[in-house]
Amino acid sequence: MSDKNKSLTVFKTDRHEDIAAIVFSGLIVVVVLTYMAFIVPTVNIKVPLDGKLVEIFVTEGSDVAKGDKLYALEIVKKKWVNNEMQEKVVVEEFTAKTSGKILKVSGNSGDDLKKGKHTVVVMDHQKGTLP
Numbered sequence: 218m219s220d221k222n223k224s225l226t227v228f229k230t231d232r233h234e235d236i237a238a239i240v241f242s243g244l245i246v247v248v249v250l251t252y253m254a255f256i257v258p259t260v261n262i263k264v265p266l267d268g269k270l271v272e273i274f275v276t277e278g279s280d281v282a283k284g285d286k287l288y289a290l291e292i293v294k295k296k297w298v299n300n301e302m303q304e305k306v307v308v309e310e311f312t313a314k315t316s317g318k319i320l321k322v323s324g325n326s327g328d329d330l331k332k333g334k335h336t337v338v339v340m341d342h343q344k345g346t347l348p
Contacts, residue, residue: 254347259320262311262338264330268292271308275338277322281313288337290330317342
């Protein structure tokens with residue numbers, strides 16, 4: 218038996234399998250992005266870091282554009298300086314990544330929030346854009 222008959226490849230060469238894998242991966246990406254842009258009805262915006270909610274710039278029912286401020290969060294930033302950990306309390310403002318309408322605002326100024334657990338804003342994003 219020759220080596221060609223022992224091959225487990227479906228296609229004539231491995232190169233064709235590589236191309237098929239790339240095309241399949243691209244198709245999956247297109248399906249996921251289309252789902253996110255056109256089918257996902259709302260976006261729950263959660264805090265990306267532990268901190269204290271300082272201010273909310275939006276109200277329920279208001280329209281926001283990409284780049285508009287949503288809320289401000291007081292966080293502790295840490296960095297190493299001369300082999301010593303320094304902590305600094307800063308206020309960071311978070312903005313909208315896409316245009317849309319604010320459906321719900323959760324939380325009040327002064328609330329302590331945990332990363333990924335607390336939803337601050339629920340937004341209906343503009344269809345055709347990625348949240």
